[in-house]
Amino acid sequence: MSAKTAPKGGKVLVARLDSMGDVLLTGPAIRAVARSSASVTALVGPRGVAAAELLPGVDRVRVLDAPWVSLSPEALDPESVRQFIDDVKGEQFDAALIFTSFHQSPLPLALLLRMAGVHWIGAISVDYPGSLLDVRHTVPEDLPESERALSLAEAAGFTRDDAGSTLAVRHPLPTVDAIGLDPFVVYHPGAAVSARMPTAEHSRAIVESLVAEEFTVIVTGGADERALAEYVADGRATNLAGTLSLAELASLYARAQAVVVPNTGPAHLAAAVGVPTVSLFAPVVPAARWAPYGTPMILLGEQDSPCRDTRARECPLPGHPCLSSISPYDVVDAVRRLTRRGCEPYARSEIPIATTMAGGPA
The missing domain is CATH 3.40.50.2000 (Glycogen Phosphorylase B;)
Incomplete structure (x- = not known):
C-alpha cells in the first residue's frame, strides 16, 4: 500500500x-x-x-x-x-x-x-x-x-477552493441567440426515469398556470424530449427542447428568473449557474442528497410518500401521488417567492431551502 x-x-x-x-x-x-x-x-x-x-x-x-x-x-x-x-x-x-x-x-x-x-x-x-x-x-x-x-x-489530501461545495461551470458560456422573451421562467418537464417526473398532463397544467399569471415560459428538454416539450408548451410557451447544447442550456438558465425542474441533470445545471430553482422532487431517492444544491431553492412534493427511498425507475403507486399532490398553484407561488413577485421580498439568504409544500387553496 x-x-x-x-x-x-x-x-x-x-x-x-x-x-x-x-x-x-x-x-x-x-x-x-x-x-x-x-x-x-x-x-x-x-x-x-x-x-x-x-x-x-x-x-x-x-x-x-x-x-x-x-x-x-x-x-x-x-x-x-x-x-x-x-x-x-x-x-x-x-x-x-x-x-x-x-x-x-x-x-x-x-x-x-x-x-x-x-x-x-x-x-x-x-x-x-x-x-x-x-x-x-x-x-x-x-x-x-x-x-x-x-x-x-x-x-486524499486535496483542499477545497473558496467556492467550497458550490457547483460551477466553466465561463464564458456561449451566447444564446436573443429570443426577445426576457424576463422569463424555464420549465423542464423531463427526467431520465419516469418516476422522477410529473406526468405530461400535469406539466402542461403547470405551464398553463404560469402563463396565466403572466410569466413568460420557455420549455427545455433533450432531443428525445421534443414531443413531450411540445405537448407541455401547448402553444402558450416557447419550446426549445432539442435545440441547445448543454453549454447553451447553461447560458439560458443563467438568464432565467427561475427554473422549475424535477430531479434530473438540468436541476444541477441550474444550481451550477446559481439560478433560483423550484424542485419538483419525487422521494424515490433522498432530497437531502440529490436536491439542487447551493442555490436559492424551494422543494415541492410529498417527501413521505410510500415510494420513498425505493430508487424506483417507474412509479410503483397509482396516480404518481408524490408529484401529483403538487398543484399548479404551488408552483406559481414558489416561482413568485423566488422572483419576488406578489409576495414579501426575500433577501437572498432568506429564500427557503428544501421547503416541502403540498396543496394550494381548495
Missing part, C-alpha cells in the same frame, strides 16, 4: 461514470484536485461528456461505457476492457479518484486501474477493497452529493 494521501503535482484521473447531473455534482471535488495537480483527466460515461467539458479544472475527458454502471448495459466486451487498460497505462497517471453514488461500488474500476498501473487510488467504499484502494473513505448517510464527493478529495 502506498501513501494515505495522493501525490501532488502530478497527473490525476477523476472518474464519475454515470449521468450528466452526477458529473456536475462532482465539480467541487474536481476543482479541489486541480488546485494541486499538473493535469486532471475526467473519466466519464457517454452521458457525462458534455458536463465534464463544462467543469472548471478538467483538462481532458476520457469516456468509458462501464457495464456495471450503465442503465442499459451491453454485454461485457473483453477486448474493449483490454484496450481501456492499455490506454490508461499509456497515460501514466500518478493517482486516481473514483467518485460514486452511495449504491455504487468503485471496486470494478479500481481493479482495472490497478491493472493499468495506477499506483494510488482513492474512493468511498462500503465493501472491503483489499489492495485495490489506498484510501477507503467513509461518509455519513444523507450527505449532499457534492459534499460527499468533496469529502473524498479532502481525504
Whole structure:
C-alpha cells in the first residue's frame, strides 16, 4: 500500500461514470484536485461528456461505457476492457479518484486501474477493497452529493477552493441567440426515469398556470424530449427542447428568473449557474442528497410518500401521488417567492431551502 494521501503535482484521473447531473455534482471535488495537480483527466460515461467539458479544472475527458454502471448495459466486451487498460497505462497517471453514488461500488474500476498501473487510488467504499484502494473513505448517510464527493478529495489530501461545495461551470458560456422573451421562467418537464417526473398532463397544467399569471415560459428538454416539450408548451410557451447544447442550456438558465425542474441533470445545471430553482422532487431517492444544491431553492412534493427511498425507475403507486399532490398553484407561488413577485421580498439568504409544500387553496 502506498501513501494515505495522493501525490501532488502530478497527473490525476477523476472518474464519475454515470449521468450528466452526477458529473456536475462532482465539480467541487474536481476543482479541489486541480488546485494541486499538473493535469486532471475526467473519466466519464457517454452521458457525462458534455458536463465534464463544462467543469472548471478538467483538462481532458476520457469516456468509458462501464457495464456495471450503465442503465442499459451491453454485454461485457473483453477486448474493449483490454484496450481501456492499455490506454490508461499509456497515460501514466500518478493517482486516481473514483467518485460514486452511495449504491455504487468503485471496486470494478479500481481493479482495472490497478491493472493499468495506477499506483494510488482513492474512493468511498462500503465493501472491503483489499489492495485495490489506498484510501477507503467513509461518509455519513444523507450527505449532499457534492459534499460527499468533496469529502473524498479532502481525504486524499486535496483542499477545497473558496467556492467550497458550490457547483460551477466553466465561463464564458456561449451566447444564446436573443429570443426577445426576457424576463422569463424555464420549465423542464423531463427526467431520465419516469418516476422522477410529473406526468405530461400535469406539466402542461403547470405551464398553463404560469402563463396565466403572466410569466413568460420557455420549455427545455433533450432531443428525445421534443414531443413531450411540445405537448407541455401547448402553444402558450416557447419550446426549445432539442435545440441547445448543454453549454447553451447553461447560458439560458443563467438568464432565467427561475427554473422549475424535477430531479434530473438540468436541476444541477441550474444550481451550477446559481439560478433560483423550484424542485419538483419525487422521494424515490433522498432530497437531502440529490436536491439542487447551493442555490436559492424551494422543494415541492410529498417527501413521505410510500415510494420513498425505493430508487424506483417507474412509479410503483397509482396516480404518481408524490408529484401529483403538487398543484399548479404551488408552483406559481414558489416561482413568485423566488422572483419576488406578489409576495414579501426575500433577501437572498432568506429564500427557503428544501421547503416541502403540498396543496394550494381548495
